[in-house]
Amino acid sequence: MELVTVARPYAKAAFEFAKENDHLKEWSRALLNASLIASDGEMQKLFSHPEILPEEILDVFLDMLKKSKDSKFSNFLRMLAEYQRLDTLPEIYKGFEALHLEYQKLKRAEVTSAYELTDSEKAELAAALEKRLKYKVELNCRVDSSILGGAIIRVGDLVIDGSGRAQLVRLTKFLEGTAL
Secondary structure: OOHHHHHHHHHHHHHHHHHHOOOHHHHHHHHHHHHHHHHOHHHHHHHHOOOOOHHHHHHHHHHHOOOOOOHHHHHHHHHHHHOOOHHHHHHHHHHHHHHHHHHOOEEEEEEEEOOOOOHHHHHHHHHHHHHHHOOEEEEEEEEOHHHOOOEEEEEOOEEEEOOHHHHHHHHHHHHHOOOO
């Protein structure tokens, strides 16, 4: 079974608990830290080691998390260990964050531009995206001069490629007489 499928109900349960108890930020941070630990190559080896008990792996997690002060989060990890699901923590975190963003009516946009965007350009872009998506938009901008000009915007599955490179490819195909 795919990790995303296994992780989904855990992410939903964690989100609902954190929301009901007004601990969304704390659980988001704790899940991020736990997912980073679970993603570590050495930790991955422990998950598949036949002689290491789930309780021993849990002890490593709790030690690395500095004995989480939130007993409910520790219990959540304990339950994951019991069902040998600690390896799903990166996917649980992604699912939790997706639910958290949806709850906040917020979308994150990854913007790659050929040059550094000014504050006014960022504000205009965010406003245009908010109007189109009907969500608040948080921009994460980076520069990549290899796109030649313009920008590439990714919001979830939506990709808007307004890069100079993409425009050149379309122009070349048009001139060659081939359809896109």
